[in-house]
Amino acid sequence: MSAPAPIPAGRPVPLARARRLSVAPMMEWTDRHCRMFHRQFSAHALLYTEMVTASGLVLGGADWLLAHDPREHPLALQLGGSEPEMLARAVEMALPFGFAEINLNVGCPSDRVQSGAFGACLMREPALVADCARAMIAAAGAAGPEITVKCRIGVDEQDPAQVLPDFVDTVAAAGVRVFAVHARKAWLKGLSPKENRSVPPLDYALVARLKASRPELTVLLNGGIASLAEAEAHCARFDGAMVGRAAYHDPAGILAGADALITGRTIAPVAPEDAVRGMLPHIEAELARGARLNQIARHMLGAFAGRPGARAWRRHLSEQATRPGAGPEVVEAALAHLAPVQAPVQAATQAAAE
Known part of the structure; x- marks a missing residue:
């Protein structure tokens, strides 16, 4: 094809x-x-x-x-x-x-x-x-x-x-x-x-x-x-x-x-940190409706797979998101466990057409 x-x-x-x-x-x-x-x-x-x-x-x-x-x-x-x-x-x-x-x-x-x-x-x-x-x-x-x-x-x-x-x-x-x-x-x-x-x-x-x-x-x-x-x-x-x-x-x-x-275009990939922070408005809205943070955060555990600090990110999020009243501050605190990125995010895959 x-x-x-x-x-x-x-x-x-x-x-x-x-x-x-x-x-x-x-x-x-x-x-x-x-x-x-x-x-x-x-x-x-x-x-x-x-x-x-x-x-x-x-x-x-x-x-x-x-x-x-x-x-x-x-x-x-x-x-x-x-x-x-x-x-x-x-x-x-x-x-x-x-x-x-x-x-x-x-x-x-x-x-x-x-x-x-x-x-x-x-x-x-x-x-x-x-x-x-x-x-x-x-x-x-x-x-x-x-x-x-x-x-x-x-x-x-x-x-x-x-x-x-x-x-x-x-x-x-x-x-x-x-x-x-x-x-x-x-x-x-x-x-x-x-x-x-x-x-x-x-x-x-x-x-x-x-x-x-x-x-x-x-x-x-x-x-x-x-x-x-x-x-x-x-x-x-x-x-x-x-x-x-x-x-x-x-x-x-x-x-x-x-x-x-x-x-088929060259598009810069979204950094995982940006994707996680992009969820914060959704988290706030859902918590206001009665949801618990762990119901949302469980899907975010793999955000930094293979990255230094990923295990600490997962552990903090898993342990703290179940606390009564846990909110966006838990996500921000979990992000603090990640090591800074030392190199630019890998460029997006270019389509074969290019």
């Missing part, structure tokens, strides 16, 4: 370009506080919510799970479910919130998801996934957010080389044009959800063949991407890279150069 042309400064970034670097939906991690922190590093990377169950929205009336700050955009909602009518209703409930896309989870291997008969186990039921997608697309309407799918390459004893192309073709026939593919099988029997994120071998080549044989589809690669350099390299074969744990544990390493990759 040829590198896209740079986007001029000040020009809005299309969703297709924002997908060149996205942060994967991660349960108990990518909540609204996490997303606000990630947005301090990158203005353009596509962010995802945690998975929200369609039944929780529709039957539980939990539309508060959809609330977010407009500054989090571009933002995608991930839904979990396997009942077309329920998913369609969940999409309708989400429409007023202005999500850039709504993604159907066909990749999560957790026991909770399996007991609800959705997530990765839906890899066995491509026709049902197609029905779900068709209902969601109809509910979104022509002017609504795009409906996308995140999946695995297969589950358990399935042969990924056969299952993945057949699955994608069936779901694409229902109107889905964007697939984020975690390039590992999910072993629903015998492996824990944590083990499923690292034990099954990655098969990037299979996903690359899928993309090459179906150029009309947007295919995003997910799984095992540990650095921005890796993400950029994958963009030569795929329409984008979706990064999970690495972006959470080292947000500066992944996201500080993301806007250069997405826009």
Whole structure:
């Protein structure tokens, strides 16, 4: 794939370009506080919510799970479910919130998801996934957010080389044009959800063949991407890279150069100190609403990964943010543990087009 042309400064970034670097939906991690922190590093990377169950929205009336700050955009909602009518209703409930896309989870291997008969186990039921997608697309309407799918390459004893192309073709026939593919099988029997994120071998080549044989589809690669350099390299074969744990544990390493990759322009990366201080207004506003500092600060522990003083930063923030009444002064005091930067922050990654 040829590198896209740079986007001029000040020009809005299309969703297709924002997908060149996205942060994967991660349960108990990518909540609204996490997303606000990630947005301090990158203005353009596509962010995802945690998975929200369609039944929780529709039957539980939990539309508060959809609330977010407009500054989090571009933002995608991930839904979990396997009942077309329920998913369609969940999409309708989400429409007023202005999500850039709504993604159907066909990749999560957790026991909770399996007991609800959705997530990765839906890899066995491509026709049902197609029905779900068709209902969601109809509910979104022509002017609504795009409906996308995140999946695995297969589950358990399935042969990924056969299952993945057949699955994608069936779901694409229902109107889905964007697939984020975690390039590992999910072993629903015998492996824990944590083990499923690292034990099954990655098969990037299979996903690359899928993309090459179906150029009309947007295919995003997910799984095992540990650095921005890796993400950029994958963009030569795929329409984008979706990064999970690495972006959470080292947000500066992944996201500080993301806007250069997405826009194709040379953009100075945001220093972690500036990203942390950029969170202070959010922290103050949330504390005023009754939140506790540790609910926000836990997502900021990896801000200085690999930096002298990072351990002391984490320790101070972890210990002090749980105190009753803890506020922004705790964050400032934690920053004082960091050693000064001796050299300029590494220059932003330049796009291949340059």
